[in-house]
Amino acid sequence: MTEKKLAIIATKGTLDWAYPPFILASTASALGYETEIFFTFYGLQLLKKDLNLQVSSLGNPGMPMPMPVPVILQALPGMQSMMTMMMKQKMKSKGVASVEELRELCVEAEVRLVACQMTVDLFEFDTKDFIDGIEYGGAATFFEFAGQSDICMYI
Amino acid sequence: MADFDRELDASGLNCPLPILRAKKTLADMESGQILHIIATDPGSVKDFEAFAKQTGNELLSSGEEGGKFSFMMKKS
Numbered sequence: 001m002t003e004k005k006l007a008i009i010a011t012k013g014t015l016d017w018a019y020p021p022f023i024l025a026s027t028a029s030a031l032g033y034e035t036e037i038f039f040t041f042y043g044l045q046l047l048k049k050d051l052n053l054q055v056s057s058l059g060n061p062g063m064p065m066p067m068p069v070p071v072i073l074q075a076l077p078g079m080q081s082m083m084t085m086m087m088k089q090k091m092k093s094k095g096v097a098s099v100e101e102l103r104e105l106c107v108e109a110e111v112r113l114v115a116c117q118m119t120v121d122l123f124e125f126d127t128k129d130f131i132d133g134i135e136y137g138g139a140a141t142f143f144e145f146a147g148q149s150d151i152c153m154y155i
Numbered sequence: 156m157a158d159f160d161r162e163l164d165a166s167g168l169n170c171p172l173p174i175l176r177a178k179k180t181l182a183d184m185e186s187g188q189i190l191h192i193i194a195t196d197p198g199s200v201k202d203f204e205a206f207a208k209q210t211g212n213e214l215l216s217s218g219e220e221g222g223k224f225s226f227m228m229k230k231s
Contacts, residue, residue, distance in 0.1 A: 027171040030178035031209045095169040095196070105175055 013045030015053035022102035029109035040116035
């Protein structure tokens with residue numbers, strides 16, 4: 001049986017959106033898929049050694065809140081870190097893995113992690129801030145794998 | 156009660172951790188050995204069925220006892 005292939009493009013750099021690429025990639029690996037994640041634009045935040053991912057209810061009316069908070073108050077200083085802290089506590093209490101843990105599982109499972117070179121240049125990221133073992137490439141690099149993939153998703 | 160070779164308690168863990176831990180445990184086992192998995196994630200019932208179908212490991216049984224889900228899986 002030839003190995004199935006999953007290609008993911010991760011474009012978002014918030015705590016909540018860090019989950020889908022790492023959950024799907026780690027699970028796909030457990031199911032025997034060869035998996036690659038291409039990180040571009042804000043998705044590159046997910047490759048930092050020190051993850052400082054935040055979540056915001058601003059512009060996200062679908063986010064369940066313990067109590068209704070008017071949008072104008074959600075913009076106050078400190079609200080984003082409070083939301084992030086509450087979300088992390090909630091996740092921990094429900095046995096949801098941390099992003100760090102899921103990412104580590106992806107690394108262990110040899111998920112290929114590719115950082116978009118253009119974004120690194122654009123935002124002047126220091127590659128020393130990224131975890132070890134990642135590759136750098138462009139759109140053509142992505143298609144080399146994505147073109148043979150069975151599943152390809154944009155997150 | 157059926158016999159098993161290894162046991163994995165994934166209680167309190169949520170998707171996808173029970174599957175990932177099971178996969179890791181199975182990797183250290185011999186073909187034909189049986190893994191007993193305990194989980195509290197209700198989603199794990201469907202997920203272990205799907206895991207078995209896709210990996211070829213056989214799901215011998217799946218059940219619930221006292222709010223916990225219990226699975227017996229035979230390594231392919």
